[in-house]
Amino acid sequence: MNWQSMSDFWSMGGAAFFVWGSYGVTFALIALELVVVLRRRKQVVHRLQRLRQAMKASARRKESQE
Amino acid sequence: MKARQKRLILVVAGVALLGGAVALVLSAFQQNLVFFHTPTEVAEGKAPQGRTFRIGGMVEGGSIKRDADGITVRFAITDTARSIPVAYKGPLPDLFKEGKGAVVQGALGADGQFAATEVLAKHDENYMPPEAQDAIDKAHKTASTVSQ
């Protein structure tokens, strides 16, 4: 085992800023990317569904006019 | 089918041509892509004149000395063939040690002394626990005493 205690682990032999700065930013970016990708998917599905409904509605209107 | 083969040839030829062009450009600018010069190059006068440049090599064993002012550090940087004396005022990186790699930036004085304005430590690509390092050091020592 490399660490005597929790605080020993967090201090990373004095390199806490560099080690945790690396890991922290990396995982924050990964989380951000996942949020962006999953939200984009929701938006796309939502927008295309509305587009489809609008097209259907206009087609129906045309039919009733004829 | 014909058109597809044509496009394939175009892509391959395009990438090959571009690769060749880049290779030519890189070899033409070889000098500028070099981050540092070796002490041998400097001693043979191949280092750039009249502007600051970097020397890379090993910090010679037993060469690190501090001046009485407590700020100026003097050491020699070597590639085992030639060695250049360096003077430097400022903070040194943690990994700066005798027998380890370093890159110094500055200018060569008329007296052959290199006045450094920046010192960087260069480490190698070997990673191992301290016990393994100790074992290697010991093995080196026994090997050198045996050969003597």
Next chain:
Amino acid sequence: MESGQRFSLFRYAAPNVFYPLAGRLAPWFAAAAVAFALVGLYLGFFVAPTDAVQGEVYRVIFIHVPAAWMSMFIYLIMAFWSAIGVVFNTRLSAMMTQALAPTGAMFCFVALWTGALWGRPTWGAYWVWDARLTSQLLLLFLYFGFMALTRAIEDPRRADKAGAILALVGAVNVPVIYFSVKWWNTLHQGASVSLTKAPSMATTMLMAMLVMALASWAYTIAVVLWRVRSLILERERHTDWVGEVLEAKGAQA
């Protein structure tokens, strides 16, 4: 006979076949990424020993090297899909290229960021203009350039063409990055792991790094499959099968 062969080869290149396949596969790769990352982090922090020269700060390597590898691989894969797209005119290949780019840019930035944080305590500088660091920075700009270019052009077919050319041209930079530490004097150290020599790392350190590399592979596949699904829906929105997908989604909600 030839058409039969082509059918099997290009079957999965059809967006309507690939879309549900991607949806089924992505969660598995995401789960694998989480599992590999947990194992890799455990190995990296609790099993791998302290480094003799650098102390604890070397533990940055467990994300720095996998991220740098990924950033180079992803660009090569983009170039591969671009070549396929230009030669065979497949619709899916350009979508794949565009789905890969943001993740490649993310890994490229992570490699630069972690490299800076690693360089300060070891070399004594966050940044130097040596060949390795400069060519990696160029890769980040190539990613940004690709994303800007494909988004700036309205007509998707022209955007695909322009993106493919940039991906193919930029791929020349990847071997330059990889071999820069051999070709020129650089401050950056050489490769610890390569095909031509035994790895120069203690076994447990190497294992941690390789497991983290597997995690980044799995993560990349999962997130790119999710992203390409959105791209497929947008690009194929006028087709019947997308209509059916949307209907099914609407019925669920």
